[in-house]
Amino acid sequence: MKAAPAVVLLLVPASLVVAVAFGSVDLGAARLGDALLFRGDEIAREIVWGVRAPRALAGFACGGLLALAGALLQLLLRNPLADPAILGVSGGAAAGALGAMLLGAAAAAVNLAALAGAALAAGAVFAFSLGRSGWNPYRVLLTGVALASGFGALVGLILSLAPSSQVQGMLFWLLGDLSPAGDPTAALVVLAACAALAFSQSAALDVLVLGEDKARSLGVAVTRLQGVAFGCATVATVAAVLLGGMIGFVGLVVPHLLRLSGVHRHALLLPLAACLGGSVLALADTLARSVAAPAELPVGVFTAMIGVPVLLLLLARLR
Amino acid sequence: MLEAAALRLSAGGRELVCDLDLSLAPGQCWALLGRNGAGKTSLIHALAGLREPQSGAVALDGVALRGIARRDLARRVAVLLQDEESDFWGSVLDYVVLGRYPRSRSAWGRDEEGLESARRLLAELDLGERAAQSYRTLSGGERQRARLAQVLLQDTDILLLDEPLQHLDLRHQAQAMRLLAGRASAGRAVLAALHEPGHAARHCGFAVLLYDAGRASLGRSSDMLTQANLEALYQCRLEPAGAQSFLPS
Numbered sequence: 001m002k003a004a005p006a007v008v009l010l011l012v013p014a015s016l017v018v019a020v021a022f023g024s025v026d027l028g029a030a031r032l033g034d035a036l037l038f039r040g041d042e043i044a045r046e047i048v049w050g051v052r053a054p055r056a057l058a059g060f061a062c063g064g065l066l067a068l069a070g071a072l073l074q075l076l077l078r079n080p081l082a083d084p085a086i087l088g089v090s091g092g093a094a095a096g097a098l099g100a101m102l103l104g105a106a107a108a109a110v111n112l113a114a115l116a117g118a119a120l121a122a123g124a125v126f127a128f129s130l131g132r133s134g135w136n137p138y139r140v141l142l143t144g145v146a147l148a149s150g151f152g153a154l155v156g157l158i159l160s161l162a163p164s165s166q167v168q169g170m171l172f173w174l175l176g177d178l179s180p181a182g183d184p185t186a187a188l189v190v191l192a193a194c195a196a197l198a199f200s201q202s203a204a205l206d207v208l209v210l211g212e213d214k215a216r217s218l219g220v221a222v223t224r225l226q227g228v229a230f231g232c233a234t235v236a237t238v239a240a241v242l243l244g245g246m247i248g249f250v251g252l253v254v255p256h257l258l259r260l261s262g263v264h265r266h267a268l269l270l271p272l273a274a275c276l277g278g279s280v281l282a283l284a285d286t287l288a289r290s291v292a293a294p295a296e297l298p299v300g301v302f303t304a305m306i307g308v309p310v311l312l313l314l315l316a317r318l319r
Numbered sequence: 320m321l322e323a324a325a326l327r328l329s330a331g332g333r334e335l336v337c338d339l340d341l342s343l344a345p346g347q348c349w350a351l352l353g354r355n356g357a358g359k360t361s362l363i364h365a366l367a368g369l370r371e372p373q374s375g376a377v378a379l380d381g382v383a384l385r386g387i388a389r390r391d392l393a394r395r396v397a398v399l400l401q402d403e404e405s406d407f408w409g410s411v412l413d414y415v416v417l418g419r420y421p422r423s424r425s426a427w428g429r430d431e432e433g434l435e436s437a438r439r440l441l442a443e444l445d446l447g448e449r450a451a452q453s454y455r456t457l458s459g460g461e462r463q464r465a466r467l468a469q470v471l472l473q474d475t476d477i478l479l480l481d482e483p484l485q486h487l488d489l490r491h492q493a494q495a496m497r498l499l500a501g502r503a504s505a506g507r508a509v510l511a512a513l514h515e516p517g518h519a520a521r522h523c524g525f526a527v528l529l530y531d532a533g534r535a536s537l538g539r540s541s542d543m544l545t546q547a548n549l550e551a552l553y554q555c556r557l558e559p560a561g562a563q564s565f566l567p568s
Contacts, residue, residue, distance in 0.1 A: 204420075207417055207420050210404070211403055213369050218420045219393030264409045264413070265409065
């Protein structure tokens with residue numbers, strides 16, 4: 001479908017406008033319009049620009065990072081079911097964050113612990129996967145899956161030990177929650193940097209689709225390329241997990257949606273994956289904030305509710 | 320000129336190639352023959368710089384391959400691999416144009432010259448009408464011709480081809496061999512692993528016979544492709560096929 005890039009690019013502003021327009025407080029069209037133009041009452045402007053806009057951009061950055069990481073990992077691991085969680089990085093971050101919560105740490109310390117857990121997992125995956133002959137995608141996959149299982153068990157242990165007053169916060173972290181995301185600037189900078197770096201390698205990534213030996217024979221420095229792409233996917237995953245916890249399906253489904261729409265060149269696929277992933281998560285987060293307002297639901301529930309049927313539909317089409 | 324000197328290759332405790340000296344000079348077309356598992360693929364990979372030999376060296380115009388940047392090497396040496404992991408989502412034309420990667424400058428801009436050459440090659444290989452079709456929908460033989468087109472698009476001085484005729488019907492076997500021999504006549508060096516000595520005798524002026532245990536002999540095809548040599552190579556008796564056997568011309 002040649003219209004896919006235009007549709008995705010139109011979806012970006014549309015999803016951000018929807019994310020800013022809807023929430024637990026119904027502003028009405030006139031107040032919303034005024035607030036968007038920096039006019040009208042101060043409360044409406046604060047809700048739009050002080051609360052919803054940063055949240056929408058945080059959701060966009062998080063979804064973009066996850067989809068970008070997913071697109072890279074599906075190619076690098078030669079596995080269509082690869083998603084950011086497959087590196088074990090999300091599991092490491094979750095174990096770190098929940099461990100810190102169990103110890104009663106403050107929010108900043110929880111983030112630091114999540115970062116430490118993610119770094120530990122990423123370090124272990126890379127240490128076990130980079131041999132003398134370069135990266136071994138199967139070892140990356142196996143190490144990542146093993147670590148994810150191990151961290152999953154650790155998370156289960158922490159949940160069973162935690163007092164019931166802490167469990168809900170932990171579950172929100174595990175199911176994805178953008179409410180504590182705060183200022184999205186850093187995440188947007190990481191998204192732009194990762195997307196630019198991945199885009200700069202897109203021609204070589206197109207060739208890598210043919211396999212490592214063929215890519216080498218066509219002049220690609222395969223080990224260096226894999227290192228850059230794995231590094232990019234890892235940084236993107238860590239940034240996304242620190243921002244919104246463990247949010248599933250965006251990284252898995254979005255790249256496939258684009259490929260099935262005829263987008264396969266990485267020069268288009270990677271930036272469009274970032275845009276579509278961002279839009280999908282901004283919309284899912286709007287649902288999470290609005291459906292049971294004033295209560296918020298975990299955004300991961302909505303990405304899964306969108307992602308599961310879409311994935312099943314894709315699989316049915318591939319049969 | 321691509322030269323192997325005292326090349327030794329082994330795999331799984333087996334000697335595949337022992338002290339092989341081989342020079343692929345411009346204008347020469349070489350056939351590489353041997354039984355399954357004799358080491359043809361390993362030799363092609365070593366000549367292409369895709370695997371390190373146990374000992375010996377491969378050099379391009381006197382410079383060891385390991386001293387040449389990948390991209391520079393890809394502008395001089397093209398390889399058709401026997402197996403290719405491919406989950407390619409694009410069209411046949413998109414697939415073939417990847418052969419321009421060593422010469423392309425940008426990930427974004429359209430390479431009109433490359434696209435034109437790719438369309439010409441696809442037409443030469445009877446795939447002109449398939450150019451816009453999804454690569455995933457091609458048959459095995461059509462994929463093989465698309466892979467050949469990609470290798471030829473690389474436009475290199477040296478062509479190394481591992482079983483270029485696999486999956487091809489008789490018409491396209493002849494077409495592929497004519498294209499390869501034509502490249503050699505135009506001054507390129509060609510080496511192709513083949514399983515049909517008839518093609519080797521008709522289109523290749525030179526032949527390498529890889530025997531078991533790393534022994535190899537090489538020379539002009541007229542001297543190498545004798546009944547006695549081929550019987551020793553394949554370890555079976557051969558008979559003149561008579562009027563019931565045909566080779567595409």
